[in-house]
Amino acid sequence: MDQRPFGKTGDLVPAVGQGTWRMEGDDRARAILALRAGLDAGMTHVDTAEMYGSGEVEETVREAIAGRRDEVFLVSKVWPQNATYQGVQAACERTLSRLGTDRLDCYLLHWPSHHPLEETIRGFEELVRRGKIRSWGLSNFDAPRLEKALAIAGEGRIACDQVLYNVGERSIEHAVLPWCEKHGVAVVAYSPLGSGVFPSPRSAGGQALRDIAKAHAATPYQVAIAFVLRRPSVLTVVKASEPAHAVENARAADRRLSAVEVRRLEAVFPLRVKRELPML
Ligand code: NAP
Secondary structure (H helix, E strand, O other), rough: EEEEEEOOOOOOEOOEEEEEHHHHHOOOHHHHHEEEEEOOOOOOOEOOOEEEEEHHHHHHHHHHHOOHHHHHHEEEEEOHHOOOHHHHHHHHHHHHHHHHOEEEEEEEEEOOOOHHHHHHHHHHHHHHHHHOEOEEEOOOOHHHHHHHHHHHHHHOOOEEEEOOOOOEHHHHOOOOHHHHHHHOOOEEEEEHHHEEEEEEEEOOOHHHHHHHHHOOOOOOOHHHHHHHHOOEEEEEEEOOOHHHHHHHHHHHHHHOOHHHHHHHHHHHOOOOOOOOOOOO
């Protein structure tokens, strides 16, 4: 599996990792099998959040990674309503307990909070100092908000920005991606398969994905994942509660699209600039 720097943390993390949003609605035993199959296939970056199933999904992750904690790059997210200095620390303790671990590899602010960012960052830094988290990052932050976070935290402190990115939603390429590349902040693409809304095979985009997949003896889903990974600053997390999906997604990391293929996909899925950073 292709390993990429996780910002300036010094950690190398697999280009394709595993998401867990809405897993609480899936068959639990099967979801655990899928996460384990994903780990076996090298997808050791596991992304969860206290919000997912109101903590239930973190407990599922605990079971999936039982006995394998040291293999995993474990990421969770604080709910913005909890993102005060004290609130971040209390939420982190609850998350650690649900995950059955003594530390997170990265802890994210799930989306911008109404609490002052200075407080959230001070809370994150205190968690780093106490060894509860190894690094921290942000999610759903646009470039002006990233700039503000940088002014508070200083260079080299923000590990990543986790943002919506897939063939059909390329807004981050306008400002977020260049900003992160300039400041050495990893971009973690979420919903790389459109969160269940994938281009129809009958659409021009779906046809392009199919043609390229055929040329690589791959699937359109693998091509969609390879597309978001075409820049080395980007990593991704894909959710799969179906074990066969997990294995298929891991293999996407080995697919390299040619310049011609990338140009075809960029033409059929054009970059649209939106006033606000889209998020799910
Ligand atoms: P996604 O990964 O784009 O898509 C997940 C859907 O695709 C599921 O229905 C899954 O089905 C299906 N799927 C997975 N692999 C497949 C394959 N190889 N072939 C066909 N279908 C496949 O959507 P997502 O869950 O929204 O995003 C991924 C992760 O990003 C989340 O789980 C979460 O960890 C993170 N995320 C973060 C935020 C944020 O605000 N920070 C927001 C959204 C998501 P099965 O489950 O049946 O396998």
